[in-house]
Amino acid sequence: MTPVLTLEKQxxxxxxxxxxxxxxxxxxxxxxxxxxxxxxxxxxxxxxxxAGKQLALIFEKPSLRTRVTFEVGMTSMGGYAIYLDHTKPRxxxxxxxxxxxxxxxxxxxxxVARTYSHTSVEELxxxxxxxxxxxxxxxxxxxxxxxxxxxxxEKFGQLKGFRLAYVGDGNNVCHSLMVTAAxxxxxxxxxxxxxxxxxxxxxxxxxxxxRKSGSKIHLFNDPVEAxxxxxxxxxxxxxxxxxxxxxxxRAQVFAPYRVTEELMEAAGPSAMFMHCLPxxxxxxATDAVIDSPRSIVFDQAExxxxxxxxxxxxxxxxxxx
Ligand code: CP
Ligand code: NVA
Numbered sequence: 465m466t467p468v469l470t471l472e473k474q475x476x477x478x479x480x481x482x483x484x485x486x487x488x489x490x491x492x493x494x495x496x497x498x499x500x501x502x503x504x505x506x507x508x509x510x511x512x513x514x515a516g517k518q519l520a521l522i523f524e525k526p527s528l529r530t531r532v533t534f535e536v537g538m539t540s541m542g543g544y545a546i547y548l549d550h551t552k553p554r555x556x557x558x559x560x561x562x563x564x565x566x567x568x569x570x571x572x573x574x575x576v577a578r579t580y581s582h583t584s585v586e587e588l589x590x591x592x593x594x595x596x597x598x599x600x601x602x603x604x605x606x607x608x609x610x611x612x613x614x615x616x617x618e619k620f621g622q623l624k625g626f627r628l629a630y631v632g633d634g635n636n637v638c639h640s641l642m643v644t645a646a647x648x649x650x651x652x653x654x655x656x657x658x659x660x661x662x663x664x665x666x667x668x669x670x671x672x673x674x675r676k677s678g679s680k681i682h683l684f685n686d687p688v689e690a691x692x693x694x695x696x697x698x699x700x701x702x703x704x705x706x707x708x709x710x711x712x713x714r715a716q717v718f719a720p721y722r723v724t725e726e727l728m729e730a731a732g733p734s735a736m737f738m739h740c741l742p743x744x745x746x747x748x749a750t751d752a753v754i755d756s757p758r759s760i761v762f763d764q765a766e767x768x769x770x771x772x773x774x775x776x777x778x779x780x781x782x783x784x785x
Contacts, residue, residue, distance in 0.1 A: 469513045470781070475499065477778050481589040481596040485606050485643040486669055490677070493647060497614050499774035500767070507540065510773065514543035517780050518572040522564075522588075523599070524550045524579045525705040529741060530599045530607065533769040534576050537776055546572065555584050565591035574780050580706055595779040602636060602706065603663075608740050609640035611771040612698070613648055615764045619736065620695060624649035624678070628738075629694035629731060631655045631687045632721050632748055633714075634662030637700045637740050642666060642681055646673035651680040655690030657717050687721050691731040696760075698738040699723045699748045715747060723749040728758060736760050 477492045503510055519538050521531060531547065538545040555561055555577070565588045568575055574595045577585050582603035589596040598606050617623055628645060630638050634656045642662060645652040651674075654662060661667075661683055670681045684690040691697050702718040703711040728735060737749070737759040745751050754761060 469509050483598045496774050500771045503773045504770040510541050512542040514541040517543040519545045519574045520568050520572045521547045522550050522577040524554050529768050537773040561587040562591035569594045605636045605640045609644040611767040614771050615767045626650040627694050628696050629653045629691040630698045632699045635704050638662050639666040642670040646670040649677035649679050653682045653690040655684040655687040688730045694731045696736040696738050697731050
């Protein structure tokens, strides 16, 4: 029988939930990355680490990566995940969100939730005594940004002084990348069409963290200017889940922001290409870029698994709940 691996007492996050990057200290992020590295290098050591733990997965929106990595993450560590399809009715429509929280806390050890409104995950966390993990809201995608910077740390080592460029919509992924970059001391240049900038309060929040860590957050409208000197160029879909009705209009507005081989050349000969996926090939990035040797999109996707396994271990095994 494989012995159950237990974390050290000091391997504890300062938070009970993962709702927003703003709540994580740089030490929390360091802990997550260190454990992700161990989990990735030696998955066999963790096969019973979450034995007897159950996780509820509430999804109001579709998912490939997030759902599979949380389910595989749990089962590969001896736990179990229960998928709750909330695409219809949405969370809170059949019964109050606080009642969902109070029921689930009696049966399972943690909740992962992908919702439209960010307040829905906050409400779950407010009323559940068990950890709640944000699996993407209209505002933020913290699991994604953590996996992305973990991937960059594998490729580049030290993230202090690193420069990322984000080109496209100032959306949930952009918000999470900005705040995580600032916490880690990495700089980010964001290029969006006028009117599609990231939310002002998130920009201010990221800038405040950047002042502490010594990094820089800059907004641009010109993608060529934004990518100059970047070590990686990141893009995401032009119409996020829930904005499909505006996809046609957005396709016209965002056309000059497509990541092409020319834009990658403007970044520099060794700049890497990143995307959270799913990609709309030929829209926000060309096939040539997505399939090029510079592309690390599938490394990012793989690392969702390792980083979330680390998060689950820290929150479900060593959590403060
Ligand atoms: N990147 C990401 O969160 O993918 P899914 O929407 O497939 O989960
Ligand atoms: N911005 C995208 C990310 C998908 C992972 C969306 O919210 O649909």
